[in-house]
Amino acid sequence: KQEVTQIPAALSVPEGENLVLNCSFTDSAIYNLQWFRQDPGKGLTSLLLIQSSQREQTSGRLNASLDKSSGRSTLYIAASQPGDSATYLCAGGQDNMLTFGGGTRLMVKP
Amino acid sequence: DGGITQSPKYLFRKEGQNVTLSCEQNLNHDAMYWYRQDPGQGLRLIYYSQIVNDFQKGDIAEGYSVSREKKESFPLTVTSAQKNPTAFYLCASSIPAGAANTGELFFGEGSRLTVL
Numbered sequence: 472k473q474e475v476t477q478i479p480a481a482l483s484v485p486e487g488e489n490l491v492l493n494c495s496f497t498d499s500a501i502y503n504l505q506w507f508r509q510d511p512g513k514g515l516t517s518l519l520l521i522q523s524s525q526r527e528q529t530s531g532r533l534n535a536s537l538d539k540s541s542g543r544s545t546l547y548i549a550a551s552q553p554g555d556s557a558t559y560l561c562a563g564g565q566d567n568m569l570t571f572g573g574g575t576r577l578m579v580k581p
Numbered sequence: 582d583g584g585i586t587q588s589p590k591y592l593f594r595k596e597g598q599n600v601t602l603s604c605e606q607n608l609n610h611d612a613m614y615w616y617r618q619d620p621g622q623g624l625r626l627i628y629y630s631q632i633v634n635d636f637q638k639g640d641i642a643e644g645y646s647v648s649r650e651k652k653e654s655f656p657l658t659v660t661s662a663q664k665n666p667t668a669f670y671l672c673a674s675s676i677p678a679g680a681a682n683t684g685e686l687f688f689g690e691g692s693r694l695t696v697l
Contacts, residue, residue, distance in 0.1 A: 475623075477623075502684060503683060503684055503685075505685065505686060507688075512669075512691075512693070513690060513691065514587075514671055514688040514689050514690040514691045515624075515671065515673075515688040516688075517685060517686065517687065517688075520683055520685050522683055560623060560624070562624075562686070564684050564686075567612060567629075567631060567675075567677045567684065568614070568626060568629060568639070569614075569626075569686055570626075571616075571623040571624040571625075572623055573621075573622055573623040574622075574623055
């Protein structure tokens with residue numbers, strides 16, 4: 472059964488810092504890896520999706536990479552801003568379902 | 582605008598009552614999902630449906646029921662058999678992954694259920 476782990480569980484950084492969020496999965500037979508953002512009390516917003524044939528995707532200050540052989544994905548956030556404060560979740564797609572990690576709660580201090 | 586609408590946003594229930602959470606999508610997606618989120622935790626799959634009139638249990642289906650009579654609608658009933666129903670419930674939809682589709686998942690804004 473697929474298990475997805477996110478490290479760290481919480482992270483606090485000063486504004487302007489570059490940071491990396493980590494996601495690991497136990498079964499490499501995924502067809503995609505999706506990163507989401509969740510604000511308190513809200514639903515999930517899709518940030519980036521990497522298909523199994525791809526190595527990375529970029530959107531603005533966000534870059535996500537995927538290494539299926541090692542069971543890892545990273546989300547890189549450049550020049551962090553207070554508005555980036557949220558919980559970030561990764562999820563691996565398999566058999567038309569996503570398995571989610573526990574999330575990383577990010578706080579960017581002005 | 583295309584999207585997923587969940588209602589109600591907040592719901593309070595007495596113990597022993599069944600409640601139904603609504604999920605409607607106008608994205609023309611075949612697949613729909615219900616997830617449960619507890620404080621500080623990730624999402625756990627309750628039920629999913631890949632096509633009308635068909636659905637499958639997820640990891641935590643006990644105490645829940647669903648129906649899929651229309652493509653755009655996937656209501657979730659939280660029954661009195663669910664021992665700890667207080668949680669945040671999220672509905673999602675997607676076009677199933679295939680040669681031409683990424684399988685990207687889209688979410689509604691969620692429904693928060695509190696049992697008094």
